[in-house]
Amino acid sequence: MNLGKLGISLPVPPDMRTCLWWAQRAEDLGYESIWIADTNGPDPFALAAAVCQVTKRVRVGIAVSPVYTRTPGVLAQAAATLAQLAPGRFILGLGSSSHAIVEQWHGLSFEKPVTRVRETVDLVRMLLRGEKTSFDGRTVKSRGLRLLMVPPAPVPIYVGALRPPMLELAGEVADGVAVNLFPVEALARMREHIALGARRAGRDPSTLEIVCRHQVMVTNDRQMAREIFRNALTGYFATPVYNRFAAWYGFEEEAHWIAEGFRKGDRELTRKGMSDRFVDALAIFGSVEECRERIAAYVDAGVDTTAVSVLSFDPEVIQATLEGLAPVRA
Secondary structure, eight states, X not given: OOOOEEEEEEOOSSOHHHHHHHHHHHHHTTOOEEEEOOSSSSOHHHHHHHHHHHOSSSEEEEOOEETTTSOHHHHHHHHHHHHHHSTTTEEEEEEOOOHIIIIIITOOOOOOHHHHHHHHHHHHHHHHTTOOOEEEOSXXXXXXXXXXXXXXXXXXXXXXXXXXXXXXXXXHXXXXXXXXXXXXXXXXXXXXXXXXXXXXXTOOGGGSEEEEEEEEEEOSOHHHHHHHHHHHHHHHHHSXXXXXXXXXXXXXXXXXXXXXXXHHTOHHHXXXXXXXXXXXXXXXXESHXXXXXXXXXXXXXXXXXXXXXXSOSOHHHHHHHHHHSXXXXX
């Protein structure tokens, strides 16, 4: 059974100490990489710096940081710092994020996401090469900034993508693509758009790593796992970005009910949208072997690296999942 490259996703509850313990444990268990989410947990760059200090081998990636909430200069400074802490091991992941995070959480305008990601990638790369900025884009601008500390080697930049425009942009400008929350059957279409963007830029699509964060739980209680997934992810699929994504890959009816439920404040409609069919297509839960089989199916379809994100706050479930799926069995 081919599981490709396996990584874990941080943070895990309840605190930074636990995150760092699991970073070290993951390296001992043979995981190849650690991917850090940028949501409402610990600052991802601070956590990444700490992870770089307590590990020696694993790659450490941000997957992904919104291009709206930090300026390109701040992103480049953070990436340069982490690249010096862990030479050859750090990956910067950038994405547009969603209306909920950008507009509601941070009070910023979620405008021109594809252009904003493209220009941010270009400007961050310019800074990481040690160039003095003279950049006048449609969404970002910088003049006269030059980093005092330049990374010893180029920092890979991955782009988080869902639907065709961003997938094609990732193929065109990124070193890898970060994806999540889709059924395995959708991956072929997603890869077509990545390849389209890559070929348009004269690049070989096979050189782009596809990293997929999966929501995973090793458990015998399937209904409990479904309910946890619904509680954790319904809000995602109520946002326009993920709602359109779900409709695009074949869950039009579910996407409609979720959006309607949130618009009307009707929990029953929302629950109707988060159907067992929908949840079972996206989340990975069951026995260790069942979870491994689902991960292998995504790898067979084209995922290179799987980031295991444990769908639980229970320390015992986190342990059972990460140790059960580890390349080196506990």
